[in-house]
Amino acid sequence: MEFAEAMNDIRSTRMPADGGGPDIDRKALWVVRELGLPAIVKSCVSCRSTRHHPTGKFRVNANGKLLDVWMLICCELCGRTSKIPVHERIHVQSLESERRLMFENNSPAMVRHLAMDGALAGKAAYRQDWSGTWELKTDMPFYDLEGEDPPPLEVVVRFELPAPIRVEKLLTAGFGLSRSAMRGMVDSGRIRLPLAIDAKAREDFTLFVVTTPGRHYA
Incomplete structure (x- = not known):
């Protein structure tokens, strides 16, 4: 509104x-x-920075009937891309088709939702910086x-x-x-x-x- x-x-x-x-x-x-969107605060393995931002893309890997889904993030300082696990070894039938398509199509709405998701931050052991x-x-x-x-x-x-x-x-x-x-x-x-x-x-x-x-x- x-x-x-x-x-x-x-x-x-x-x-x-x-x-x-x-x-x-x-x-x-x-x-x-x-x-x-809030910055994702976690250590970069390539430099001294701890600030990352979503790239706007997901990676979806299938192994038989199991799926892994990651949100891709980019280091603010050196540009290294790393992954935030969203779903790990989840059965394909357990993931709603609409949600799976949002991952496969790199939905901006899903990126926004997950970047602001405090539960995901706690699960993946990173902090959100809202400044x-x-x-x-x-x-x-x-x-x-x-x-x-x-x-x-x-x-x-x-x-x-x-x-x-x-x-x-x-x-x-x-x-x-x-x-x-x-x-x-x-x-x-x-x-x-x-x-x-x-x-x-x-x-x-x-x-x-x-x-x-x-x-x-x-």
Whole structure:
């Protein structure tokens, strides 16, 4: 969904005053937009680099009725190609035909999916580096959060990619304030969060700026 379309969708709904939450008229949309895929952090056998990127290709080998599937990655420094095991010795009938074709056709969607797959990273013993993979886009008009009595505000945060981002970093980027100011407003109850400010978010969530600290919502 495009940003403008998503914002119109956000504005078309309004939290009811009797719904257990703050009565909010102002809404804002923050979108964590995708700039690229995370780097694959593992030692290169040819040089000192530890950063790799997907080549956009897979290798599929068949041995009778068994298949091996690897995602090919390239060293950022020396260009050496190496392999990340995706499936090992899997029976051909156990692999959905659509998924097998995506490997055989070097599907960009499958490359993207696997490059962002934390389970695959854990299984293959490498780390993902998400730096430089995202930017925060907002539709925020002027909003004096540090004013004496700012109007109530609902902020919907949406993720185009599952980059793990510290909530505090999102708040400082979205509101343009210092870490100490943001923490003070969270501690005072002016900003209501569904998760801890030190937590790393990677999925959509909603936060509230309330006029009167101390009023709780479900």
